[in-house]
Amino acid sequence: MQLHAAALTLWLMYICASVEAGTSSGDEVGPRFVSRPGNITVAEGRSARLVCAVDALGNFKMAWIHKGTTRRAVLATGSQVVTKNPRISVTREGQTFVLNIDGVTEKDEGDYLCQLNTKPTLTHTLGLNVVVPPVIVDVGSSRDVTADEGQDVTLTCDARGRPQPSIRWVREDSAKISSGGKAADEWVGRELRLGPLQRSSAGAFLCIASNGVPPIVSKRVLLNVNFAPVLEPPSSVRVGAVLGGDARFSCSFSAHPAARLTWRDAADRVVAESPRVAVVNEELQPQRWRSSLLLRAVTSADFGGFKCEARNARGSDALSFTLFEMTTTTPPTTITTTAGWTSPPPSSQLPAITTTWWPTSSPPPFIPWWGPSTLDPSAPAPGAGAAPSPRKHTGQYFQGGSVSAGPRPRPPQWFLLIDLLVVKTILFLANHFMNGQA
Numbered sequence: 001m002q003l004h005a006a007a008l009t010l011w012l013m014y015i016c017a018s019v020e021a022g023t024s025s026g027d028e029v030g031p032r033f034v035s036r037p038g039n040i041t042v043a044e045g046r047s048a049r050l051v052c053a054v055d056a057l058g059n060f061k062m063a064w065i066h067k068g069t070t071r072r073a074v075l076a077t078g079s080q081v082v083t084k085n086p087r088i089s090v091t092r093e094g095q096t097f098v099l100n101i102d103g104v105t106e107k108d109e110g111d112y113l114c115q116l117n118t119k120p121t122l123t124h125t126l127g128l129n130v131v132v133p134p135v136i137v138d139v140g141s142s143r144d145v146t147a148d149e150g151q152d153v154t155l156t157c158d159a160r161g162r163p164q165p166s167i168r169w170v171r172e173d174s175a176k177i178s179s180g181g182k183a184a185d186e187w188v189g190r191e192l193r194l195g196p197l198q199r200s201s202a203g204a205f206l207c208i209a210s211n212g213v214p215p216i217v218s219k220r221v222l223l224n225v226n227f228a229p230v231l232e233p234p235s236s237v238r239v240g241a242v243l244g245g246d247a248r249f250s251c252s253f254s255a256h257p258a259a260r261l262t263w264r265d266a267a268d269r270v271v272a273e274s275p276r277v278a279v280v281n282e283e284l285q286p287q288r289w290r291s292s293l294l295l296r297a298v299t300s301a302d303f304g305g306f307k308c309e310a311r312n313a314r315g316s317d318a319l320s321f322t323l324f325e326m327t328t329t330t331p332p333t334t335i336t337t338t339a340g341w342t343s344p345p346p347s348s349q350l351p352a353i354t355t356t357w358w359p360t361s362s363p364p365p366f367i368p369w370w371g372p373s374t375l376d377p378s379a380p381a382p383g384a385g386a387a388p389s390p391r392k393h394t395g396q397y398f399q400g401g402s403v404s405a406g407p408r409p410r411p412p413q414w415f416l417l418i419d420l421l422v423v424k425t426i427l428f429l430a431n432h433f434m435n436g437q438a
Helices: 002-025 413-437
Strands: 038-043 048-055 062-067 072-077 088-093 096-101 110-116 122-137 145-148 153-156 158-162 166-171 177-179 182-184 186-188 191-194 203-210 217-231 238-241 247-256 260-265 277-285 288-295 304-312 315-325
Touching: 038 048, 048 062, 048 110, 048 122, 062 096, 072 088, 122 203, 122 217, 145 153, 153 217, 158 203, 166 177, 177 186, 177 191, 217 304, 238 247, 247 260, 247 304, 247 315, 260 288, 288 304
Parallel strands: 038 122, 145 217, 217 315, 238 315
Antiparallel strands: 048 096, 062 072, 062 110, 088 096, 110 122, 122 158, 153 191, 166 186, 166 203, 177 182, 203 217, 217 247, 247 288, 260 304, 277 288, 304 315
């Protein structure tokens, strides 16, 4: 009441001064406003500066009046502030008057009258528009949502500001938004309807509110879609290993909520970790995992079937593997040696003799060697006592026979007898010729 009384007193003094100023002015030219009327726009929380310039003010007084939506209030007369609002101040630079409002609020919006106490009064009007940056209201906006595959959901976003903000929806991963059978990069509106949901619908959605007043604000809403585990087909379900070696199986799968993966053997028993068995689980990305089973020092009992099974509240999926034994084969190695000598060589110079091994299912071919020792059964074998006779072991050696896949053949007895007779005859003739020469 005291504030209103003081303002009323100053207002009456202002009116009286205007009457006196009008009486004394006579025919003199009165004051006039040289600043242009107009509107200014200020964001909430900033400062507003209203300027009113007067020419030929003389003894007249100037007052600032706020004409709001519901009431009218005198703020200052001349350089004296009437209101007790600490955010309002008045400065004067010659005949230019400035009304300063710090920390503007929405209540400060309206018309501000720069009024002279002439008769009749002269009024200069300045409009103040207060804009408010957008603010997202959590009470009416969606939080993180979890729904089952095949369901429909609606995401909601409320925002306030001056002017009223517009709202648009985008995906955080920049993927298209599918709604009502249509796909778009963004959707405009307070509500975003999604469905029927697929596992690919899951992700983070951004509600973005803007009204031309910085800053633009956003809210993140995470959509989780529950679905049964899905195992990814591997490159091969057959895994080979050698006895004593290692074997590795891998299963990659997607699921929400997270699935429990179990490894089982051919007897459907759970494969437990041990010094020989290791299970490694890793998260590849959200809602996608990989589980690996490692068998060390494989035994014959390990060969057979294995299975990985993923299960959650929505269902299960399984994938079977086969562990088979791998065998290694060594190709045959052949070393060619040269036989024949005139005197027993030292043991250090004896040729190394190696054997060519062939699989039992494919016996090596038989290729006989023919020479003097073959023609003379009485010739002692090397190393059987006496040193081999040079005359009996020298001569031509030749290889003959045919390749056969069957047992090793023997020369017929009659063939050996003929050979023996021929050799005896040749030796007899040679001996007779040498005696005749002597």
